[in-house]
Amino acid sequence: MTLALPSDSELCTQLALWLPEQRWFSGKSLTLSAVRLRLRESLIDTDGFAAEQVVVDVEFAVGLAQRYQIPLAYRVHPPEALLPFALPDLDVDPIPGTERPVVYDATADHEVDDHYLTALAEQQTLGSITFRTVAGSDIDTALRSRPIGAEQSNTSIVYGEQLLLKLFRRLEPGINPDLELHRALADSGCEHVAPLLGWIESELDGEPLTLAMVQEFVANAADGWSLAVNSVRDLFVEADLHAAEVGTDFAGEAQRLGEAVAHVHADLARQLGSTHAAVSADTIAGMTRRLDAAAAIVPEIAERRAAAQAVFDKAATAAPTTVQRIHGDLHLGQALRAPSRWIIIDFEGEPVKTIAERRLPDSPLRDIAGMLRSFDYAGHHSLTDFSTLQDSQREFRAKEWTTRNGSAFCDGYASVAGTDPRGESDLLEAYLLDKAIYEAVYEVRHRPNWLPLPVKAITRIVG
Ligand SMILES: Nc1ncnc2c1ncn2[C@@H]1O[C@H](COP(=O)(O)OP(=O)(O)OP(=O)(O)O)[C@@H](O)[C@H]1O
Ligand SMILES: [Mg+2]
Structure with missing residues (x-):
């Protein structure tokens, strides 16, 4: 049966309810007035399972808007372990012949995490999103993912204790200094940073937007x-x-x-x-x-x-x-x-x-x-x-x-x-x-x- 993904406006309504609960959301003390979709790009679209890379601007009653990256995944019957990551359901009746999936934070789903490695290894381009690797770096797509489990303001995923993918949550126009400086230090062969292996980027309003960075995971540290x-x-x-x-x-x-x-x-x-x-x-x-x-x-x-x-x-x-x-x-x-x-x-x-x-x-x-x-x-x-x-x-x-x-x-x-x-x-x-x-x-x-x-x-x- 076809998955009926939420419309843009349904998604914004769900996100407005869900965002204030997220630990990386820094607008908790502000009154949220609107969530505006700025980017919604399909990452995975298979039978009964979909994932999208989403960027929104969050507006507040008072104060400047904030931009966030929210990878989302969709399954009709997600495994129980994923339910804590679900967005509130809007209780919309599905169009006959379709099924409304549960919408949840895609970073919690191993299949989506694994997909990032494949997209990087293949240097894929998905709409405005590009997956890039540093020349000479080899991404092993067989590595298994786990969340890093650290209290942090972004979301990091570890692969096989070898790679670390850091998905930036709060975004701003322009290259993220974390990527920019790791790239410069990789070029200089600096031994005191974890070598940069790749990154995910997009473009919005004519400005670069850094979505994520991949580097070596420093094991036993x-x-x-x-x-x-x-x-x-x-x-x-x-x-x-x-x-x-x-x-x-x-x-x-x-x-x-x-x-x-x-x-x-x-x-x-x-x-x-x-x-x-x-x-x-x-x-x-x-x-x-x-x-x-x-x-x-x-x-x-x-x-x-x-x-x-x-x-x-x-x-x-x-x-x-x-x-x-x-x-x-x-x-x-x-x-x-x-x-x-x-x-x-x-x-x-x-x-x-x-x-x-x-x-x-x-x-x-x-x-x-x-x-x-x-x-x-x-x-x-x-x-x-x-x-x-x-x-x-x-x-x-x-x-x-x-x-x-x-x-x-x-x-x-x-x-x-x-x-x-x-x-x-x-x-x-x-x-x-x-x-x-x-x-x-x-x-x-x-x-x-x-x-x-x-x-x-x-x-x-x-x-
Ligand atoms: N290359 C690495 N190898 C191993 N562990 C790492 C690596 N990079 C980061 N970590 C671990 O992940 C944690 C979070 O990383 P980082 O500080 O980059 O994330 P952050 O979201 O910017 O955190 P914060 O909210 O503190 O600013 C670190 O405290 C560290 O324990
Ligand atoms: Mg930080």
Whole structure:
């Protein structure tokens, strides 16, 4: 019997009901006013089973529209395991001679996931969608798929512990920096990223639209955040030992991580260019803008606003520095410790910025500051009660761990880059402050009892 797929308007109605429930949907706090279909391309159309690649623009009562990629699949009797991924049924009577299928998130269906590999291996073109592979890469279509199972803002699928397909959920016009930078780093033979194998792209309103990226899956890797937090936990257990004396001392790893980040920066500069210039007025203006916005909601920042502005003003007159493409959202969770080396992942950049903003050159010090702030968070992670943060024994040891590993990271970076990031202290402090202000706003909104951690950093920086 023929499948009667929902019409465009039926699909939009179903999606309007279903989208707010999805963890990757970032418009949850907004009132959704319309879902508009921008792309609907058939991927699979066989007897009783269909799949489509769908892109929608979601409009809200107040605020800018957001664009999402939603691969959908259709089966009349899907296996029970797929039912949790179904969109609400509209209860429409089928046209005689047809059957209304259940509509569900296609990424949960192995058959659709397998189909992506075939389409990539064959470099298929489906309407406006193209599947591309990097020259020389061989996609094994026999690999079996599984969801990655990580909490994430996109949807990733692992194939045979060898390939990783990352389907970008929130889309914007223009090439996604994750693909752009992985491509540049693949061209330079960078050893500190997972090699890029292919991508899926489309075009909308005359602009490229990156839908997905395929890269090697780094098997047997531990993420930097977990390793760091374990190291701190062990330090707390060994009440009489210093960080350097504990078996899980992290300093060697931190140093190698610094070396890896320096290699990535050098390769990005070589592939995509760099200049020696003062940090741009736009960069400083961005820091000031974030400070003003934060001061309006965090009293601890409002009290220190003038001193914080002085740190940014000082950065504006600092000596010229290297300006180039950077990672943009670097922290310990963006580093995987593979058996033989550190791998840096997720070059999408800061989620709150537009793609155009994320693609602007910036100082590598922004990435270094991101990592140093992440060391501070890892060091203090298990001190859940920050109200007792003052000079307790644990706080002393957390600080010791943070300082030791931040220094080791900078040492490693300097040994490869040839210059020590701590030498550009006025700029580094400005980037650290900008990051801590961002964290303070996040904590006020989501985890108020963590607020003292970024506030401590802000207080130290502004003196
Ligand atoms: N190449 C890889 N090999 C193995 N695991 C990987 C690889 N890339 C990513 N991962 C794992 O998948 C997780 C999510 O990846 P990634 O950060 O790229 O997704 P994301 O949707 O951008 O996440 P977020 O919402 O945190 O920004 C990572 O934390 C990591 O554990
Ligand atoms: Mg991301």
